[in-house]
Amino acid sequence: MPQLIWHHPEPPGRKNALTRAAVVRTAIEVADAGGVAALTMRTVADALGVSTPMSLYRYVLNKDGLVDLMLDAVSAEVAVPAAPSGDWRADLRGLAISLWSMIGRHRWYAELVDGRPPFGPHTLRRAAFLLSVLDGAGLSPAVAYASLLDNYVTGTAMSVSRELVLLESFGIGSTEDLQAYAPEMADDSLATWLADMPDLTADGRFELGLDCLLDGFAQRRR
């Protein structure tokens, strides 16, 4: 049974040693800059100025622990009101958009979050608020709606983030590029694909889907 970082308090330091917070902060910077692929114990150690990755293990238990801490650290950036406002739809929308914009700053979040148990303190606090809003809105079982919402946000974010990586690594910047990769796309309705693309920002797509989902929620209250 794997251990979780939440059971391992940071060891007390004697001098100006490394800090768990410093390790996590640096790891986040590394991942922000280079994506999940760049997040390596070695790169983080290098960025911290320590000479071997082994130094980090004292503070973060192992790489999964580091990831858990990173996930929870950026979770702290999503705004969680103290109590439901009474307008369930605004609360849900705000929560989702806040999560979405946090992920925009830390694209690696969407790729990592589903791979780890969601037991960090900030994560739990946000989940508690979400459930209470849903409960107050008469949407039950609340867990179902909560996971719908979260899955929608992280699923869309993941897809967008991967899309960006692909566009970049394959250098697809025009219709011609695309046709070079997929000649079959020239015919049929697929040709209209890119024609619609320009004014379709990721944010626009996200909010469209979010509002669709919330419409569906509205029709299922009781």
Add this chain to the structure above:
Amino acid sequence: MPQLIWHHPEPPGRKNALTRAAVVRTAIEVADAGGVAALTMRTVADALGVSTPMSLYRYVLNKDGLVDLMLDAVSAEVAVPAAPSGDWRADLRGLAISLWSMIGRHRWYAELVDGRPPFGPHTLRRAAFLLSVLDGAGLSPAVAYASLLDNYVTGTAMSVSRELVLLESFGIGSTEDLQAYAPEMADDSLATWLADMPDLTADGRFELGLDCLLDGFAQRRR
């Protein structure tokens, strides 16, 4: 600029050699049985009975190529009607559910699909049908709605699949287990989490969200 497998036709074989189809089929079996983690050039080579992973490279170019071929091969399992039926909602629902159930048979699909460009022939055929249904339904820009739908399906599948892995690897099977991992969850509304869980199948959650989304679509036709 990375090459794509679609530009590399299978090399002609002289005797009863390996086949691209055999490699892909075996790789799918490996991934079905052991998940993404088990999908290794070496494990596939072993399963095929060849002695080194290098033998596969003649047929699949590299691991990304193998993944592309696997993704497209299982894409062939989702039923794509020849033409829209006239009932856009039924068409969309059918397409989404068909994709969902395919992913149920090949859980690795959701984890890999967003990491590769979607240019396989079956994938393109399905996309073309999806776009034509959306176009006929007056949902435009069709690409936006198409990606919403696909992201919803794969996002939910990914989340469910990861959830299963977590449940298994952490052995969380009861409320007590959960509390052992996250003591804070005892208080607040979080306690109700597991209480609702029992009769919440993954399929149920999926269809609930799908219908919410489609409700939202319905309100946006023109």
Add this chain to the structure above:
DNA sequence: CATCGGAATGTACGTCGTACACTTGAATGT
């Protein structure tokens, strides 16, 4: 000033994808 122990290091192992050189044996030309 000696010693103790926590902090950081260095080395090493097994895994991954895959580059590259090599062997082997069936199909081909005469």
Add this chain to the structure above:
DNA sequence: ACATTCAAGTGTACGACGTACATTCCGATG
């Protein structure tokens, strides 16, 4: 029928990964 060719499969090796384990270093304490 035999020699030649070249594709199919093999073997070895490299750099990167996570991380186990033993070792060194150095500041705080007796």
